[in-house]
Structure formats: C-alpha cells, structure tokens
Amino acid sequence: MTIFGTKYVRSDEMMDIQKATKWEPNAKQAAVLEAAQIAGINRNITKVCEEAHVHRKTFYEWLKTDPNFKEAWREVWHFTLERHLPGTLMALVNAAQGGDVSAIKLHCELAGAYKQKLELTRGIDIEREAEYQKRLSILTDEQLKVYLELTDKINNDNQVN
DSSP, X not given: OEETTEEOOOOHHHHHHXXXXXXXXXXXXXXXXXHTTSOXXXXXXXXXXXXXXXXXXXXXXXXXXOHHHHHHHHHHHHHHHHHHHHHHHHHHHHHHHTTOHHHHHHHHHHHTOOOOOOXXXXXXXXXXXXXXXXXXXXXOHHHHHHHHHHXXXXXXXXXXX
C-alpha cells in the first residue's frame, strides 16, 4: 500500500494476528492498520483515518462491531507505542539525570526500584514489598548505588515540599 508516496508493508505482527485468528481485514481496515504504524508526532485517530482515507465514524464503528479489527487495532497500537519506547525512555533518563525529580520518580517506578507507600490492605502492601525486594535483588552494585542516590534525592525533595 502507498500512503503519501511512501510504500508500507504490513508488519510481521499484523500477519501473526491474522494467522492466529484466520481473519483478513478488508482493504480499508488494512489501510487504517498500516497508517497507524507510520511514525510521527501528533498522530491521532483523526490523522490515521485521514491518511487511510477512512471516515472516523467508520473506524469507531469497526471497533464497536468487529472484534477481530478491535484486537488487530490494539496489537498495532501497542506495537507502535513499544517502537517509540526506547526514545521515550532515553528522554526520561536524560530528564532524571538533569535533576527533574518527577522524572527521577517515574524512572525509578518504571524500573521497579521505587515503591510508593500504598496502604489499601495489608495483603497488597506485602505483595508490593516482595516485588520491590525481588527487583532490587537483580540490580548490580553500580545500579543499586545510583538507585540509592536517586531515592535519597526524592526523599529529600519530598521533605522540602
């Protein structure tokens, strides 16, 4: 399929979905799924539908009425998000290293090295503590040192606020 002069081929993931479900999207559905895989900033449903020459209402109707399309859409969307994850994480790490306390917290949470105190029930607290200890146990000495420095910075910042 060619979109704005660029040829796009269905990804292996999309083909795997089709094989697993024995489902083949129609031409317009395939165009939407392919357009969703194009990289870019400010891409949303409207933009994807415009590029695929499909009305947004049609897209949402497929999501409501076609479970195979809905599943394929979720897979493509998650694949696209995952594809951008390395760059996003690098920006997060750079912000954390620059001293952005919110970025430090988020980075540590994502790495499993920061535990927010949640006291919904004792059982949940115990599960979180076990997961926290498990994740800390796989850190190298250098990673643990960085983690401790970051958590000290977070704790100091929280005490100031």
